[in-house]
Amino acid sequence: MIRRLISVLLLSILALPVAAETKSMPLNMTQGVTRVSQQVYGLHMTIFYICVVIGIIVFGIMFWAIIHHRKSRGAVAASFHESTKVEILWTIIPFVILIAMAIPATTTLLAMEDTSESDITIQVTGSQWKWHYNYFNEDVDFYSLLATSSAQIKNERDKRENYLLEVDRPLVLPIGKKIRFLITSQDVIHSWWVPAFAVKKDANPGFINEAWTRIDKPGIYRGQCAELCGKDHGFMPIVVIAKSQDDYDSWLTATKATQQAAYEEEQRLLSMQMPMEELMALGKKTYLARCSMCHQPTGAGLPGAFPALAGQGVSIDPAKKLEHISVVVHGRKGTAMQAFGPQLSLKELAAVITYERNAWGNDTGETVQAAEVQAVLNGKEL
Structure with a gap:
């Protein structure tokens, strides 16, 4: 009976890899869409099956010994102190098993860390709470922010399919190319993780970690x-769109044209005076998207964490207009206030500062123009 049971269990275990190939286990590790991710998945399953077999053998012998050497059958325990043969066996067998596991594990780890001969290099910078992507040698860079609305987060609207896993500007990559990531952070430790690529690297301030991927098929891949x-x-989600080389080239050309047009528009704004109505409309939109999470939509802030902007501070002091601009543009060291100068356009910066100086009853009547923001960005005063 016991032999038959053990035989059935062993046959079931041997059949598991076949079943795993035909149908993915819903609670199992993600198989991914890259060669390295497939290697990682294969390594995971190999070690899993080794552990399962070890468990079956050990517990099978243990239960067999319990049943066949029980006291009711008249079994008498042997009296001995040690066995050299047994000690040699339980030293050699685990050693052999560990070596058998170490060989494929080392091969996979070496493949994961080999960033040489890459076709594209992208710097990934984490900050609270967004990602910045910089395409080397292409003059393309942008921030990627959560696109899920605050109304969904507050349960004021129905949640969409990719709730908290959608961004305004995804990272776009070509398939069939080796892409090298240089991962760092602007403030605290983050971690760039895309399960489908088997890429998970910490973003440490002051350090650069490397990772790479080569995507085999087009698609949308998400991480956090x-x-x-x-x-x-x-x-702080991550969304990667993998495109064919032709589609990627078209996207790259269009993105460069858009960024060039935005630069030219900013240069044109430097000699303009935007009206209060336009600044307030854009400023409200920018504030709600970028600032309201900390300072609250009403400007009341969060006591002890984020200062209020309504009715107090630099927002209402006419003599501290330049300081207000500087805080928004450069941030404040040692606090959670980020530098929004690299993140927003001159128009958005001028608008959001104007909005903060005139919303919630602040009513300073002052506008902030793009030229004033540019002067602070350049370290000058008008």
Whole structure:
């Protein structure tokens, strides 16, 4: 009976790899869409089956010994102190098993860390709470922010399919190319994680970690920051769109043209005076998207964490207009106030500062123009 049971269990275990290939286990590791991710998945399954077989053998022998050497059958325990043969066996067998596991594991780890001969290099910079992507030698860079609306987060609207896993500007990559990532951070430790690529690297301030991928097929792949990085850690998703080389080239050309047009528009704004109505409309939109999470939509802030902007501080002091611009543009060291100069356009910066100086009853009547923001960005005063 016991032999038959053990035989059935062993046959079931041997059949598991076949079943796993025909149908993915719903609670299992993601197989991914790259060669390295497939290697990682294969390594995971190999070690899993080794552990299963070890467990079956060990527990099978243990239960067999319990049943066949029980006291009711008149079994008498042997009296001995040690066995050299047994000690040699339980030393050699685990050693052989560990070597058998180490060989494929080392091969996979070496493949994961080999960033040489890459076709494209992209710098990934984490900050609270967004990602910045910089395409080397292409003059293309942008921030990628959560696109899920605050109304969905507050349960005021129905949640969409990719709730908290959607961004305004995804990372776009070509298929069939080796892409090297240089991963770092602007403030605290983050972690750039895309399960489908088997890429998970910490973004440490002051350090650069390397990773790479080669995507085999077009598609949309999602990930998240996998390091607890602050109160909005859960609002820092990653979205990668893999395109064919032709589609990628078209996207790259269009993106460069868009960024050039935006630059030319900013240069034109430097000699213009935008009206209060236009600044307030754009400023409200920018504030709600970028600032309201900390300072609240009403400008009341969060006591002890984020200062209020309504009715107090630099927002209402006419003598501190330049300081107000500087805080928004350069941030404040040692606080959660980020530098929005690299993140927003001159128009958005001028609009949001104007909005903060005139919303919620502040009513300073002052506008902030693009030229004033540019002067602070350049370290000059008008």
